[in-house]
Amino acid sequence: xxxxxxxxxxxxxxxxxxxxxxxxxxxxxxxxxxxxxxxxxxxxxxxxxxxxxxxxxxxxxxxxxxxxxxxxxxxxxxxxxxxxxxxxxxxxxxxxxxxxxxxxxxxxxxxxxxxxxxxxxxxxxxxxxxxxxxxxxxxxxxxxxxxxxxxxxxxxxxxxxxxxxxxxxxxxxxxxxxxxxxxxxxxxxxxxxxxxxxxxxxxxxxxxxxxxxxxxxxxxxxxxxxxxxxxxxxxxxxxxxxxxxxxxxxxxxxxxxxxxxxxxxxxxxxxxxxxxxxxxxxxxxxxxxxx
Amino acid sequence: xxxxxxxxxxxxxxxxxxxxxxxxxxxxxxxxxxxxxxxxxxxxxxxxxxxxxxxxxxxxxxxxxxxxxxxxxxxxxxxxxxxxxxxxxxxxxxxxxxxxxxxxxxxxxxxxxxxxxxxxxxxxxxxxxxxxxxxxxxxxxxxxxxxxxxxxxxxxxxxxxxxxxxxxxxxxxxxxxxxxxxxxxxxxxxxxxxxxxxxxxxxxxxxxxxxxxxxxxxxxxxxxxxxxxxxxxxxxxxxxxxxxxxxxxxxxxxxxxxxxxxxxxxxxxxxxxxxxxxxxxxxxxxxxxxx
Numbered sequence: 001x002x003x004x005x006x007x008x009x010x011x012x013x014x015x016x017x018x019x020x021x022x023x024x025x026x027x028x029x030x031x032x033x034x035x036x037x038x039x040x041x042x043x044x045x046x047x048x049x050x051x052x053x054x055x056x057x058x059x060x061x062x063x064x065x066x067x068x069x070x071x072x073x074x075x076x077x078x079x080x081x082x083x084x085x086x087x088x089x090x091x092x093x094x095x096x097x098x099x100x101x102x103x104x105x106x107x108x109x110x111x112x113x114x115x116x117x118x119x120x121x122x123x124x125x126x127x128x129x130x131x132x133x134x135x136x137x138x139x140x141x142x143x144x145x146x147x148x149x150x151x152x153x154x155x156x157x158x159x160x161x162x163x164x165x166x167x168x169x170x171x172x173x174x175x176x177x178x179x180x181x182x183x184x185x186x187x188x189x190x191x192x193x194x195x196x197x198x199x200x201x202x203x204x205x206x207x208x209x210x211x212x213x214x215x216x217x218x219x220x221x222x223x224x225x226x227x228x229x230x231x232x233x234x235x236x237x238x239x240x241x242x243x244x245x246x247x248x249x250x251x252x253x254x255x256x257x258x259x260x261x262x263x264x265x266x267x268x269x270x271x272x273x274x275x276x277x278x279x280x281x282x283x284x285x286x287x288x289x290x291x
Numbered sequence: 292x293x294x295x296x297x298x299x300x301x302x303x304x305x306x307x308x309x310x311x312x313x314x315x316x317x318x319x320x321x322x323x324x325x326x327x328x329x330x331x332x333x334x335x336x337x338x339x340x341x342x343x344x345x346x347x348x349x350x351x352x353x354x355x356x357x358x359x360x361x362x363x364x365x366x367x368x369x370x371x372x373x374x375x376x377x378x379x380x381x382x383x384x385x386x387x388x389x390x391x392x393x394x395x396x397x398x399x400x401x402x403x404x405x406x407x408x409x410x411x412x413x414x415x416x417x418x419x420x421x422x423x424x425x426x427x428x429x430x431x432x433x434x435x436x437x438x439x440x441x442x443x444x445x446x447x448x449x450x451x452x453x454x455x456x457x458x459x460x461x462x463x464x465x466x467x468x469x470x471x472x473x474x475x476x477x478x479x480x481x482x483x484x485x486x487x488x489x490x491x492x493x494x495x496x497x498x499x500x501x502x503x504x505x506x507x508x509x510x511x512x513x514x515x516x517x518x519x520x521x522x523x524x525x526x527x528x529x530x531x532x533x534x535x536x537x538x539x540x541x542x543x544x545x546x547x548x549x550x551x552x553x554x555x556x557x558x559x560x561x562x563x564x565x566x567x568x569x570x571x572x573x574x575x576x577x578x579x580x581x582x
Contacts, residue, residue, distance in 0.1 A: 022440065028453045028460065029445035029467070036440075083406060088398035107379035108451050111402070115374060115409065116444045122413040123435035126428045133424035137417045140431065144414030149313065149327075153407045154320035160399050162319045169319065176320070 003281035010053065011046045017071050021120060035105040035113035036120075040078045043096025048073040048185040050282065055189025055203055058274045061131075066192050068128045069139060072121035073185050076147050079117035080156070080181075082110050089160060118147075131192050139188040146187075151180035164243045171212065174245075178218075179211025199272065206268040213261035214286055216254050219244040221290070223251070262287040294572035298341065305337045308362050312411060326396040326404035327411075331369045334387030339364040339476040341573065346480025346494055349565045352422075357483050359419045360430060363412035364476050367438050370408035371447070371472075373401050380451060409438075422483050430479040437478075442471035455534045462503065465536075469509075470502025490563065497559040504552035505577055507545050510535040512581070514542070553578040 018040055022033040049070035056066040085092040085100040086107065093103050102110035125143065128136050145151060155177025164170050186203035195203075223246045245254045265283050269276040309331055313324040340361035347357040376383040376391040377398065384394050393401035416434065419427050436442060446468025455461050477494035486494075514537045536545045556574050560567040 027441075027445065028463070029440065029448040031452055032444060032448045033440055079406075083402060086402065088402060109448070111374060111377065111379060112444055112448055112451075114406075115370075116440055118406065118409055119435050119439040119444065123432055123439060126431035126435060128428075133428050136428055137419075137424050140417035141414055144410050144417060148410040148414060149320065149324055149407055150318075153323060153403055153410065154318065157320040157323045157400070157403055160403075161322055172319070 003278065003285060006278055007045075007050065007282065007285075010050045014046045014049045014067070014070060014074065015041060017067050018074060021071060021075070021124065022116075031105070031109055032112050032116050035101055035109045036116050038104055039082050039095070039101045039113065040075060040117065043098070044074065044078070046074060047282075047286070048077055048181060051182065051185040051207070051279075052189040054279050054282070055186045055195075056193045057189075058272055058276065058279070059190050059193035059195035059199060061189075061193035065128070065130045066189065068124040069143075069188055069192060072125045072143070073181065073188075075117040075121040075124075076143070076152075077181060079114040079121070080147075080152060082114040082117070084156070086110060089156075128192075132194075135192050135194060139191045142191060143184045143188055146180040146184035151176055151184075155180065167248055170243060170245065170248055174212055174215045175208065178215040179208050182211040182214065183207035202268055202271055206265050209261045209265035209268065210283055210286065213258040213265065216245045216258040216261070217287060217289065219246045220251065220254060220258070222246075258287060294569065294576060297569055298336075298573070298576075301341045301344065302337045305340045305358070305361060305365065306332060308358050309365060312362060312366070312415065313407075322396070322400055323403050323407050326392055326400045327369075327407050329395055330373050330386070330392045330404065331366060331408065334389070335365065335369070337365060338573075338577070339368055339472060342473065342476040342498070342570075343480040345570050345573075346477045346486075347484045348480075349563055349567065349570070350481050350484035350486035350490060352480070352484035356419070356421045357480065359415040360434075360479055360483060363416045363434070364472065364479075366408040366412040366415075367434070367443075368472060370405040370412070371438075371443060373405040373408070375447065377401060419483075423485075426483050426485060430482045433482060434475045434479055437471040437475035442467055442475075446471065458539055461534060461536065461539055465503055465506045466499065469506040470499050473502040473505065474498035493559055493562055497556050500552045500556035500559065501574055501577065504549040504556065507536045507549040507552070508578060508580060510537045511542065511545060511549070513537075549578060 019037075022036045022040070024030050024033055052070045052073055053063045053066055057063050081095060082101045084090050085095055086102055093100055095101070098104075100110070101113055105113065122140065122144070125136065125140050147153065155173050155175070158164070158169070158173040159177055162169070162173075164173060183204055186207040187200055190199045190203045222244070245257070249257065262283060266280055269279050269283070313327045313331070315321050315324055343361045343364055344354045344357055348354050372386055373392045375381050376386055377393055384391055386392070389395075391401070392404055396404065413431065413435070416427065416431050438444065446464050446466070449455070449460070449464040450468055453460070453464075455464060474495055477498040478491055481490045481494045513535070536548070540548065553574060557571055560570050560574070
């Protein structure tokens, strides 16, 4: 199986859907659509949308129906990046290989573009047709929960305001900040396809493993990578004196943990009893990525 | 009818619901719940939630079912105030009679509290039970649309980035920035109660009139009010050289327009053919308010 080709095809299809969500219509507020498009389109591997679509198919869905949710995940991910990059947060000037949204459009427009992406994400979820409305509701609630206080935002709060001095707190933060939205991707796929509680629980465990592995690889790349490869200044964690899995565990233990988590994720996939080849390949690929 | 008593009772009930949405649970991310509570509770007239509940009842609903949406409206309104007050936006230090969220909790926490309120708003909407899921989805889509690019955010973009030099553009901005969320309140009430398209359209017209009247009164109060009455520094519009209905139309024409819009709103209510007394009294009260 050519996983690269499959992922490329997915990205093309997702990007073509994302491309029509913020049209430029000659309105006086077009700038916020431009700023939203600037951060949303081109860059990005579309991992969360692909996870959602794959879990949706795995549980019996026809993926065409779930693209609204897939796009919404990418929009929520992108809003979080725009707000994270703002001067009052991480103050990062580069993102996905180009100037951050606030560098390109100014701080107030970047703030509004983030708000805009988050708001419009829930709109397209709610506009999902051809999936029973009860499932759509349940998936919206799950997604919002994963993005909110007890999910991504909670993780961001710990990251920016709490002194992290032990592994437990660090991995709590990772579980919220990084895993929650990945978990929402997998679980919303299951929910929308009508999968049962056992499958929801398996999807949660898979995503938790994948998310931790993903974050550790990010930490490793940040500590050693080339800026031109990962698309943002490297060493930004150490610049900010941030505690990461690398500073807390050391490179070797961190890498071994990422590998264990990846294997754990792959083992969980086998329990679904369907065609999980694409998900397996994707999971392995994320461990080996260089950006 | 004692409208003050009715509104007070509504506010108590709404506030008691809002009070349980962000519990302090001893988590390391509690600060964002505290910051969200700080801006959400106590202050505020709860006009949008009350409008939603009244329209819901007017179209045959039992208001207990619609409190999640009512609270969500107040949360979205509050998020917009927190983000508007940030230094990169209006840079306002006071709100609802106390220091703005970013003064009390710092800029990054205020940013996250706003994101948090917006996200959790959609969560509680989607968790609405005892209203058919199709209606809930339709109302979420309407609400998000009113809060997004073609609504509140679009209006905010015009307000912060476009030079307003004519009445048409000013009232387009008001229609988006102020009316859209008021319109969502009225219309979501109708949608959730299963009201037909004619009622949705009437609710939209009512809210458009009310919203414009409301904004003009705001402009008038800002140009003349006492800081201690309206709870934020007055004259902030003129400080920022902002064009408002008062600077563009003059006080007399602005006041007369607010009065016309209020009367227009009241006439539309009569077309509903139900008990609209509370809505009428509320509408009149907003014209006469001094804060």
